[in-house]
Every structure is written in structure tokens, then in C-alpha cells.
Amino acid sequence: MQWRGRxxxxxxxxxxxxxxxxxxxxxPIKGGIGVxxxxxxxxxxxxxxxxxxxxxxxLDNGPSVSQSTPYQxxxxxxxxxxxxxxxxxxxxxxxxxxxxxxxxxxxxxFSGSVQSGCGNADASTGxxxxxxxxxxxxxxxxxxxxxxxxxxxxxxxxxxxVAHEVGHHVQHLMGITDKVQxxxxxxxxxxxxxxSVKLELQADFLAGVWAHHxxxxxxxxxxxxxxxxxxxxxxxxxDRLQKQARGYVVPDSxxxxxxxxxxxxxxxxxQTGDINQGDTFNATSL
Amino acid sequence: xxxxxxxxDILFGLTYFWxxxxxxxxxxxxxxxxxxxxxx
Ligand SMILES: [Zn+2]
Numbered sequence: 247m248q249w250r251g252r253x254x255x256x257x258x259x260x261x262x263x264x265x266x267x268x269x270x271x272x273x274p275i276k277g278g279i280g281v282x283x284x285x286x287x288x289x290x291x292x293x294x295x296x297x298x299x300x301x302x303x304x305l306d307n308g309p310s311v312s313q314s315t316p317y318q319x320x321x322x323x324x325x326x327x328x329x330x331x332x333x334x335x336x337x338x339x340x341x342x343x344x345x346x347x348x349x350x351x352x353x354x355x356f357s358g359s360v361q362s363g364c365g366n367a368d369a370s371t372g373x374x375x376x377x378x379x380x381x382x383x384x385x386x387x388x389x390x391x392x393x394x395x396x397x398x399x400x401x402x403x404x405x406x407x408v409a410h411e412v413g414h415h416v417q418h419l420m421g422i423t424d425k426v427q428x429x430x431x432x433x434x435x436x437x438x439x440x441x442s443v444k445l446e447l448q449a450d451f452l453a454g455v456w457a458h459h460x461x462x463x464x465x466x467x468x469x470x471x472x473x474x475x476x477x478x479x480x481x482x483x484x485d486r487l488q489k490q491a492r493g494y495v496v497p498d499s500x501x502x503x504x505x506x507x508x509x510x511x512x513x514x515x516x517q518t519g520d521i522n523q524g525d526t527f528n529a530t531s532l
Numbered sequence: 533x534x535x536x537x538x539x540x541d542i543l544f545g546l547t548y549f550w551x552x553x554x555x556x557x558x559x560x561x562x563x564x565x566x567x568x569x570x571x572x
Contacts, residue, residue, distance in 0.1 A: 362558065364556055364557040364558045365556045365557075365558060367558060370564055371558065371560060371564060372560050372561050372562060372564060373560070373561045374558045374559060374560045374561065375558075375559045376557060376558055376559070377557060377559070378557055407561055410561055411561065414559045423559070427557055445559070449559075482561065482562035483562075484562075484563055487562060487563055488563075500563075501563050502560075502561075502562050502563055
């Protein structure tokens with residue numbers, strides 16, 4: 247992908263070297279609201295001030311590395327942060343072009359763990375989107391994993407990751423995400439998983455739509471780029487990941503779609519460039 | 533330890549509403565290693 251010298255988005259919030267975010271540095275417990283509730287309960291029982299309790303927990307974990315030490319990124323990682331800022335700018339250009347009232351999301355770069363509007367997350371969560379704060383979150387170390395562990399190298403594989411998360415943002419703007427998440431309490435886990443797969447495949451489709459239009463505007467796609475994205479989509483299919491992790495697959499537990507499905511929907515978006523072709527929720531077959 | 537009675541009320545309330553606390557709305561790129569994360 248040709249990206250050097252192109253516009254970088256100014257909606258990048260670089261939080262690398264700042265783990266956890268405000269006050270929760272190094273807290274070993276996951277899940278924002280859960281942590282708060284546990285601390286309130288403990289403070290009610292012991293009669294302590296919840297804030298001092300929090301401070302104590304942070305102190306117990308040793309001095310916090312945040313703020314004082316500037317984050318030391320390798321030259322490769324610095325280049326990667328510039329690359330994702332260009333890809334984000336490309337998504338802004340494409341989605342502003344395709345949607346009349348597009349709100350540009352923020353990309354948060356983090357290292358280790360991060361406090362999002364949807365709760366605490368760490369690098370093991372992988373790249374994610376939070377509709378509550380309209381931000382996408384990426385720990386750049388994931389790209390190392392994408393290349394080595396998932397065997398999906400290439401800059402366009404990396405661009406696909408950003409475009410997929412921006413796809414979730416587009417779904418949020420269209421009201422699709424809220425509708426799906428609102429069904430969670432009313433459905434069995436299996437039924438909800440099926441909806442989740444449709445949501446994820448549509449995000450892959452929207453990533454393909456982005457690639458189509460970005461190439462129309464910037465002619466930035468080079469030989470092999472689309473194969474890189476397809477290979478990445480395939481590498482993170484539920485069937486592939488489950489087979490690698492436990493040796494067998496449980497289709498009812500799929501939440502993101504199979505390798506074949508993820509490739510197919512990305513490809514459909516790329517080939518048509520037409521958002522109206524991406525109704526995974528009413529598609530007769532995925 | 534002397535606990536004022538209102539603390540028990542709050543504790544009880546929190547226990548009662550525990551299952552209704554909002555699930556995480558994080559939407560990921562792919563399913564993660566730990567299967568207990570329902571949000572994947
Ligand atoms: Zn996703």
C-alpha cells in the first residue's frame with residue numbers, strides 16, 4: 247500500500263506508556279464496573295474511603311510507570327503509528343464521501359492495558375471498538391502477533407484491521423450496533439452469537455467497501471495488497487482460531503464468522519464498493 | 533467493627549442488581565484466547 251507522504255489523521259490519541267488510564271494503574275482486576283462495585287462493597291464493609299482503598303491497591307503494585315517515564319517506541323513501532331494515522335485519515339475521507347453525516351472516530355493507541363468507555367481492556371483483547379465513546383483501540387504489538395502468530399504479514403493486513411474497527415463505528419452510526427447489543431438479554435447465548443457473527447461479517451464487508459473507495463480516491467493499492475487483507479481475514483476466522491487453540495471447532499460458539507465467511511464478505515465489499523450489498527442480517531447465506 | 537444498618541441495605545441492593553449490571557460493550561476484531569470473555 248502506498249501511504250508515505252499522505253495525510254495523517256489528527257484523531258489519534260496516543261496513550262502508549264500510560265497503562266490503564268486514570269487511577270486504575272496496574273490494577274490486576276479486569277472489567278471497569280466490576281472493579282468499582284467490588285471496591286464499594288469492600289469499603290462499605292471495612293468503613294474505609296473507597297478512594298484511599300484504590301490508592302492502596304495501586305501502591306501495592308509498586309510505583310506506577312505512568313506519566314513519569316516517556317514511552318520508548320522502537321523505530322518500527324513509530325513508523326507503524328504513522329501508518330495507522332494515514333489509514334485512519336483514509337477512512338475519514340472515504341466515509342465522509344459515502345455518508346452525509348459521518349462523525350469521525352478517535353483511534354486510541356495503547357500499550358499493555360487501557361481504560362475505555364466500555365470498560366478496562368488489555369492487549370489480549372486485541373484491537374477493539376467501543377460505541378460508548380466512539381473510539382477504536384489498538385495496541386500496536388497486535389501487529390507483531392498478526393504477522394508472526396497468525397501468519398498474516400503485510401501493510402494491507404494491518405490496514406484491514408483499522409478498517410474493520412472503523413466498520414464497527416459505521417455500524418454504530420447507523421444504529422445497528424445498539425440494536426444488536428440491545429438484544430443480548432433477550433436471546434440465548436447461541437442466538438446472540440449468530441447475531442454477533444452477522445455484525446462482524448458486516449464490519450469485514452465495510453472494510454472491503456473502504457478499500458474499494460480508498461483505492462478510487464488515492465490509487466494506493468499495490469499488487470498483493472488485497473491478498474494480504476484476505477489472508478488476515480482468513481487467519482482470524484473462528485474455525486481457524488478454535489482449531490489452533492483446542493484442536494476442534496464448536497460452531498455454536500462462533501462470534502466472528504469462519505475464515506471463508508470473513509474472506510467472502512471483505513471481498514464482496516471490495517468488489518462492489520456498495521454499502522447496500524452488505525446486509526448480512528437478511529442474507530440467505532453468509 | 534460497627535456497621536451502620538444503611539450499609540447492609542446498600543450491600544443488599546448491589547447484590548440484587550448484580551446480574552443487571554451492563555455487560556461490556558467492547559467489540560473486537562476476532563475472538564480472544566480466554567473463552568470466558570463473553571464480549572468477544
Ligand atoms: Zn469486529
